[in-house]
Amino acid sequence: MTRRVALFITCLTDQFYPRVGVAVTKILEHYGCEVEFPQAQTCCGQPFFNNGFHPEAKELAKRFVEIFEPYDYIVSPSGSCTAMVREQYHQLFAHDHAWEHSMAAVTGRTFEFVEFLDKVLQVNLSDLKLPQSSSISYHYTCHLRGIGVKDEGLKLLQQIGNVDFRPLEKTDQCCGFGGTFAMKYPDISGAIVEDKVQCIADTKADTLICNDAGCTMNIAGMCHRERMPTKVKHISEVIAEAMGLDLSGW
Amino acid sequence: MSDTVSLPVIGSHEPFDFDTASTAAAHNEPLKRTLNTAVMRQYTGRQQRMTDLPDPDAIRTLAGDIKQHTLDYLDYYLDQLVTNVERNGGHVYFASNGAEAKQIILDIAAKNRATRVIKSKSMVSEEVELAQAMELAGMDVVETDLGEFIVQISHDKPSHLVAPIVHLNKAQVAKMFADYFGTPYNDDPKALTMQARDYLRDKFRKADFGITGGNFLVAESGLVACVENEGNQRQSVTTPRILVSLVGIEKVIPRMSDLAVMIKLLSRSATGQPITIYNNIFGGPRSAGEKDGPEEFHLVLIDNGRTEILQSEEYRETLRCIRCGACLNACPIYRKIGGHAYGSVYPGPIGALITPLFQGLGNYKDLPQASSLCGACYEACPVKINIPKHLINLRRDIVNTHLNGPFERAFYRFWAWTMTSRVMYYVMTQLQKFDLRRRAVHSGWVRKLPLFGSGWTQVRDMPAPARRTFHQQWHGKK
Amino acid sequence: MHDPSHVMAKVRRSLKRSQPLGVPPVPPPVINEPVARLVSSDIGLPELFAQRASELKMLVETVSIDDLADKLAAFLSEVKTKRVMLTDTPLIKSLGLTVALREQGFDARSWSEITLDDAYDFDAGVTEVDFAVAETGTVVIRHRPEHGRAISLVPFVHVAIVQPKNFVPDLLDLMERLTAEGTGSGVTMISGPSKTADIELNVVTGVHGPNIVKAFILG
Numbered sequence: 001m002t003r004r005v006a007l008f009i010t011c012l013t014d015q016f017y018p019r020v021g022v023a024v025t026k027i028l029e030h031y032g033c034e035v036e037f038p039q040a041q042t043c044c045g046q047p048f049f050n051n052g053f054h055p056e057a058k059e060l061a062k063r064f065v066e067i068f069e070p071y072d073y074i075v076s077p078s079g080s081c082t083a084m085v086r087e088q089y090h091q092l093f094a095h096d097h098a099w100e101h102s103m104a105a106v107t108g109r110t111f112e113f114v115e116f117l118d119k120v121l122q123v124n125l126s127d128l129k130l131p132q133s134s135s136i137s138y139h140y141t142c143h144l145r146g147i148g149v150k151d152e153g154l155k156l157l158q159q160i161g162n163v164d165f166r167p168l169e170k171t172d173q174c175c176g177f178g179g180t181f182a183m184k185y186p187d188i189s190g191a192i193v194e195d196k197v198q199c200i201a202d203t204k205a206d207t208l209i210c211n212d213a214g215c216t217m218n219i220a221g222m223c224h225r226e227r228m229p230t231k232v233k234h235i236s237e238v239i240a241e242a243m244g245l246d247l248s249g250w
Numbered sequence: 251m252s253d254t255v256s257l258p259v260i261g262s263h264e265p266f267d268f269d270t271a272s273t274a275a276a277h278n279e280p281l282k283r284t285l286n287t288a289v290m291r292q293y294t295g296r297q298q299r300m301t302d303l304p305d306p307d308a309i310r311t312l313a314g315d316i317k318q319h320t321l322d323y324l325d326y327y328l329d330q331l332v333t334n335v336e337r338n339g340g341h342v343y344f345a346s347n348g349a350e351a352k353q354i355i356l357d358i359a360a361k362n363r364a365t366r367v368i369k370s371k372s373m374v375s376e377e378v379e380l381a382q383a384m385e386l387a388g389m390d391v392v393e394t395d396l397g398e399f400i401v402q403i404s405h406d407k408p409s410h411l412v413a414p415i416v417h418l419n420k421a422q423v424a425k426m427f428a429d430y431f432g433t434p435y436n437d438d439p440k441a442l443t444m445q446a447r448d449y450l451r452d453k454f455r456k457a458d459f460g461i462t463g464g465n466f467l468v469a470e471s472g473l474v475a476c477v478e479n480e481g482n483q484r485q486s487v488t489t490p491r492i493l494v495s496l497v498g499i500e501k502v503i504p505r506m507s508d509l510a511v512m513i514k515l516l517s518r519s520a521t522g523q524p525i526t527i528y529n530n531i532f533g534g535p536r537s538a539g540e541k542d543g544p545e546e547f548h549l550v551l552i553d554n555g556r557t558e559i560l561q562s563e564e565y566r567e568t569l570r571c572i573r574c575g576a577c578l579n580a581c582p583i584y585r586k587i588g589g590h591a592y593g594s595v596y597p598g599p600i601g602a603l604i605t606p607l608f609q610g611l612g613n614y615k616d617l618p619q620a621s622s623l624c625g626a627c628y629e630a631c632p633v634k635i636n637i638p639k640h641l642i643n644l645r646r647d648i649v650n651t652h653l654n655g656p657f658e659r660a661f662y663r664f665w666a667w668t669m670t671s672r673v674m675y676y677v678m679t680q681l682q683k684f685d686l687r688r689r690a691v692h693s694g695w696v697r698k699l700p701l702f703g704s705g706w707t708q709v710r711d712m713p714a715p716a717r718r719t720f721h722q723q724w725h726g727k728k
Numbered sequence: 729m730h731d732p733s734h735v736m737a738k739v740r741r742s743l744k745r746s747q748p749l750g751v752p753p754v755p756p757p758v759i760n761e762p763v764a765r766l767v768s769s770d771i772g773l774p775e776l777f778a779q780r781a782s783e784l785k786m787l788v789e790t791v792s793i794d795d796l797a798d799k800l801a802a803f804l805s806e807v808k809t810k811r812v813m814l815t816d817t818p819l820i821k822s823l824g825l826t827v828a829l830r831e832q833g834f835d836a837r838s839w840s841e842i843t844l845d846d847a848y849d850f851d852a853g854v855t856e857v858d859f860a861v862a863e864t865g866t867v868v869i870r871h872r873p874e875h876g877r878a879i880s881l882v883p884f885v886h887v888a889i890v891q892p893k894n895f896v897p898d899l900l901d902l903m904e905r906l907t908a909e910g911t912g913s914g915v916t917m918i919s920g921p922s923k924t925a926d927i928e929l930n931v932v933t934g935v936h937g938p939n940i941v942k943a944f945i946l947g
Contacts, residue, residue, distance in 0.1 A: 009720045009721075011679075013720065014679065014719050014720045014721055015679050015682065015683060015715040015716065015719050016713055016715050016716060017716070018716045018718065018719055018720035018722075018723050019716070021720035021723070021724075022720070022723065037720075037724045039672065039721065039724065039725075040672045042669040042670070042671075042672065042675040043669040043675070045666075045669075047662075047665070048662060048665075048666045049642065050623060050642055050645070051645055051649075051662055052642065052644075052645030052646040052647070052648055052649040052650075053646075053649055053659075053662050053663065053666060054646050054649075056662065056663060056666035056667075057666070059666070059670060060666065060669055060670065063670065088642075091639070142622070142623075142624035142625055142626070143624075143625070145624075145625040145626070145628075145629055146625055170290070172626070173582050173585075173626075174582040174622050174624035174626065176582065176622060177622060178621065178622025178623055178624065179622075179623075181619070181620070181621065181622045181623075182622075182705065182706060183702055183703065183704075183705035183706050184619060184620075184705060185272065185619075185620055185705075186705035186706070186708040186709050187272065187273040187276040187277065187708075187709075188272055188273075188276045188583055188586055188587060188620065189622070189705075189709065190276070190708065190709030190710070191276040191277075191282065191586040191587075192582045192583070192585075192586055192622075193709065193710060194709075195286075195582075195585075195586070217712070217713055218710065220713060221695075221706070221710035221711045221712055221713060222709070222710040222711075224695050224710070224711045224713075225709070225710045225711045249723070249726070250723075250726065250727040284928070287928070287929070288928060288929045291929050292929070302766065303766070304762060304763060304765070304766065305762070305763050308760070308763040309763050309764055312757060312759070312760060312763055312764060315757040316756060316757055319753075319754075319756045319757060320756070322743070322753075323743070323749065323753040324739050324743065325736065325739045325740040325743055325745060325748065325749065326748075326749040326752065326753055328736060328739060329736070329748060329749075332729050336729065341730075342729045342730070343729070343730040343731070344729070344730065344731040344732075344733065344735035344736060345733070345735070346733035346734075346735050346738070350732075350733060354730070394936065395926070396924045396926040396927070396935060397924075397926035400926070413925075413926065413929070414926070415926055415927070416929075418927075418928075419928055420927050420928050420930070423927050439927040439928065439930035439932055440930075440932050442927060443924060443927070443932040443935055444932075444934075446935075447934070447935055447936060450936065451848070451936075454848075454936070455845065455848045470907070471906075471907065471911060473911060473914075479922070479923050479924060479925075479935075480922055480923065480924050480935040480936045480937065481881060481922040481935060481936035481937025481938075482935070482936040484877070484881050484916060484936075484937060485881065485936060487877070487914060488844075488877040488878055488881055488882075489844065489878075499735070499739065504756045505756065505903075505907075506903040506904070506906055506907045507759050507900060507903050507904065507907075508756065508759070509903055510759075510764070510898070510899040510900045510902065510903045511759060511764050511900075513899060514764070514766070514899060521925070524780070524784075524863075524864055525784075525864040525866060525899075525917075525919045526919070527784070527918070527919050527920050527921070527922060527923055527937070528916065528917065528918060528919070528922075528937070529866075529916075529917035529919075530914070530915070530916055530917070531906075531911060531914060531915040531916075531917075532871075532913070532914035532915070533911075533914070534913055534914075535913070536871070536913050537871075537872060537873065537912065537913040538873070539872075539873030540871065540872065540873050540876070540913060541839070541843070541844050541873070541876050542844045542847075542876050542877045542878050543871055543877055543913055543914065551735070553733075553735045553738065553739075557735070557738045557739055557741075557742045558742075560739065560742040560743065561741075561742040
């Protein structure tokens with residue numbers, strides 16, 4: 001049975017890291033999924049919900065539910081947008097009988113990419129191998145907490161051959177992104193990302209895995225400011241490399 | 251840092267300037283270093299100790315349910331508590347605010363001609379500034395917890411719920427001791443501790459008035475339970491003739507068996523201990539023939555804004571808090587700015603939540619915003635208060651009551667509107683791409699952004715968007 | 729009860745009730761044993777207690793009742809104490825420990841012979857305990873006339889004599905027993921020497937309570 005999977009790309013990945021979308025698509029296709037990309041999708045409503053604009057967020061949530069309802073699964077490369085759909089939609093649609101049913105159906109089928117690989121596809125990456133040995137560290141992005149994902153990403157990463165894994169101190173400490181928080185409180189956010197980047201530097205890893213576009217922009221932006229050569233990647237990019245997939249196009 | 255930040259007390263109702271306080275703290279390198287070491291140790295201690303429990307998540311749920319149940323029927327359990335405290339021979343008073351509580355306590359002291367006060371650590375007494383009021387009334391008040399003692403002699407404020415001087419390093423403490431006692435500088439923690447022991451011992455011996463808080467109030471037995479490590483709290487229930495416990499009304503739990511659950515969680519969550527060195531359970535005067543313990547016991551139960559929170563079915567669960575400080579230790583922001591920057595005796599995530607609820611959202615509207623919503627606090631909370639959710643709800647209340655600026659509201663609403671159609675989304679992403687790629691020029695990175703974006707580039711670079719969005723790339727796939 | 733500002737009425741209003749609840753509300757959540765209990769077996773409690781108490785820096789030694797007086801005296805000399813106070817509790821009295829220590833050269837007094845203020849001048853306090861919790865390595869004392877609170881608090885050394893009948897597996901069992909048997913005028917639970925970590929999280933023992941806590945388990 002072919003699984004019809006809708007890719008929920010999320011705003012930041014769409015604009016800043018489209019190659020992650022390509023990687024996710026190709027990996028899911030590799031595992032036999034039929035990947036579709038509903039082109040009407042925009043934003044799940046997270047920035048508005050988190051900043052207290054709940055009616056506005058709900059409008060976008062309704063849009064999301066309508067757009068994604070036809071699919072077996074909805075998969076996203078971002079933990080925070082997945083958490084928005086899975087956790088916060090329940091609050092937005094509480095006591096809204098007209099929407100409750102479709103909302104619950106959609107949120108129940110929405111998965112973060114790593115979670116989908118692990119829990120739904122139940123993949124094992126042990127037969128994959130990077131072309132060259134690479135030292136890789138892993139940042140636990142915060143919103144995975146919201147959806148109950150723990151060390152699944154770490155487990156998959158460590159299954160891949162030629163991965164020289166370097167543990168990251170304070171891996172579960174937030175990177176300081178927090179959406180608009182990073183701009184509203186640059187001094188606090190700056191102190192937090194400085195700490196994160198210092199921990200990354202201490203690992204001496206070439207690559208950091210970070211499965212959320214917002215955190216990636218923040219950490220990579222700080223690494224660049226500090227002239228650190230560390231590459232910040234989504235786990236799909238590493239898996240794609242091990243699979244020998246071309247991410248420059250279709 | 252304590253010199254530069256003045257803390258309004260609960261009840262003062264003055265807007266707090268979080269930006270200035272937090273910015274200064276975020277750049278205070280010694281503070282950040284001191285905090286990092288101590289807080290990380292407490293954080294990892296908690297994580298390790300929680301694994302002793304057969305099902306850490308389930309026992310947190312249980313503890314949260316017990317507290318929630320008690321809050322939902324708080325009138326019943328308070329009635330039961332009062333009956334049982336009185337049956338034990340204690341006196342019970344209700345105070346609706348700090349002023350009333352202080353007056354009740356001063357009256358008890360005056361009536362009994364008590365003047366030598368030993369006070370153990372309690373957040374609610376900090377909340378109402380009890381020690382200061384007693385000093386003003388001419389009493390000799392000494393904070394007997396080592397950390398609180400240091401806070402008292404240096405005219406500082408506690409910066410953590412369980413580790414009041416976590417913002418200080420030993421050199422700073424040594425200097426305070428040298429200044430206060432006029433003794434030579436010695437920064438050995440053991441020597442400093444022994445110096446405090448010697449000084450306080452005489453205070454204990456001569457005290458006639460003891461003050462404690464209470465971690466839990468057990469309704470079925472009419473008892474107060476206090477956890478501690480030093481033994482100073484035990485002194486309060488041993489030597490003085492008069493004992494007063496000032497406790498918030500939300501501290502009630504129904505049964506003694508609930509106390510077992512709470513002790514297991516509180517000690518692990520607060521300090522990573524399986525149990526604190528002392529757990530003191532008391533609730534009445536000494537029995538006939540006892541040579542020590544109080545002749546009179548007075549329990550002062552304070553509201554001070556709690557019933558306002560109780561009223562809201564949405565925010566009621568915030569009163570479950572057992573003040574363990576685990577959310578502070580887990581919080582990336584607390585780790586960088588410490589407790590004083592929150593402008594309240596309740597710092598960290600739980601403070602960012604309950605301070606606006608206690609003090610009025612208008613006075614503390616920055617606190618709910620100053621969160622990355624990472625969820626580490628919720629994960630750490632032994633009674634499962636969903637702190638991030640409530641911070642978002644406070645942000646919603648800010649929007650609904652127009653506490654933020656009209657420009658901000660217009661901005662978000664316009665932004666949300668552009669997301670309601672595929673065409674507008676396309677136009678906006680293309681505009682943003684054009685703008686950022688123009689600013690980035692060759693390097694692929696933007697070093698300086700104007701307006702709202704300046705906060706981003708103040709500390710880090712901004713990547714330029716890809717040449718073609720995923721939407722555009724997908725179009726080429728078909 | 730003094731409630732001049734009608735806080736109780738406010739609590740009731742906040743919960744949207746106009747009358748006091750005449751009957752108990754729905755019962756509180758059931759304490760689910762597999763979730764809340766850490767120790768369920770009654771077997772091996774002294775050993776588990778000894779292990780846990782040692783982890784908390786309590787000194788633990790098992791002695792026979794006949795050797796207790798000698799071992800106690802030896803320990804008190806070893807920690808260089810001279811003035812020792814003891815509770816007037818049944819076992820200590822029946823063994824005549826106060827007299828025995830006096831005969832060994834200690835200035836030993838029973839609680840009935842001294843005042844609270846005197847207690848501050850003693851080096852060591854010797855007590856019985858009411859319970860010993862294996863889960864946490866905790867000794868539990870109920871306050872009562874023959875068992876002063878200061879004895880286990882004020883001196884630098886506290887010696888607790890634990891009898892086999894004192895052991896309970898878990899804190900849950902302790903609370904059950906306290907509920908059934910009463911708490912007296914108060915209860916103190918002791919799990920090691922007094923300590924603080926307030927200064928840069930450096931652990932220092934012997935702050936305001938004893939620096940040395942010794943448990944003699946009667947075997």
